[in-house]
Amino acid sequence: MNASQRRIEILSLLEKQMNPITARNLADTFQVSRQIIVGDIALLRAEGNDILSTPRGYLYGNKENIETGFTGKLVCQHTEEQARMELQLIVDNGGEIVDVEVEHPIYGLLSGILRIRTSHDVDEFIRDVKENRTKMLSSLTDGVHIHTIKCKDKESFEQIQNQLREAGILYS
Incomplete structure (x- = not known):
């Protein structure tokens, strides 16, 4: 899986989850380092994706509004x-x-x-x-x-x- 595909998959996972997902869990899932995930999240945000960073991990969008x-x-x-x-x-x-x-x-x-x-x-x-x-x-x-x-x-x-x-x- 290349980096672009990984970011698509990360975004898909975050969109489906109501609970935060840690960078460590994402790193384990995609068999890359935590730092690679942090970089992927930064690039996804730069593309305009609403990804929140919480003490317990990443969330997609403002799920409080639900x-x-x-x-x-x-x-x-x-x-x-x-x-x-x-x-x-x-x-x-x-x-x-x-x-x-x-x-x-x-x-x-x-x-x-x-x-x-x-x-x-x-x-x-x-x-x-x-x-x-x-x-x-x-x-x-x-x-x-x-x-x-x-x-x-x-x-x-x-x-x-x-x-x-x-x-x-x-x-x-």
Whole structure:
């Protein structure tokens, strides 16, 4: 299989999947290196394909739009040690953390797709941050950041907002 055929197959796999596929899984499937897959994804994006990169792998398109519900944004501020509590409060109250955004003084708006829906996702995210010895985006802005939260209805969103306020995490 040549590189062009591989990219067609990668795109086909991503279009069919609702869950993220890691670069490692794609590399194993096509018997190439992970770096080759990263390059293939970059070329597919350059061709105009809507491929999202999440902490758990690649997704095709904005699949959040398939589901119904309420989506809102919350501005939060906390320390790195409070991150687990913040994320856990959101998922425990029926929310999905779609992404995180920070307003950087030089680069402007920086964002990262998270798609954290469950306690397991929270554990994986926190573990990945620690294992990779990396900092969260909010470390660039004194802990201030914005989350897009998706939940079943506005009442659930307001419950999440109240829980974060009570925990001292909601920015005011």
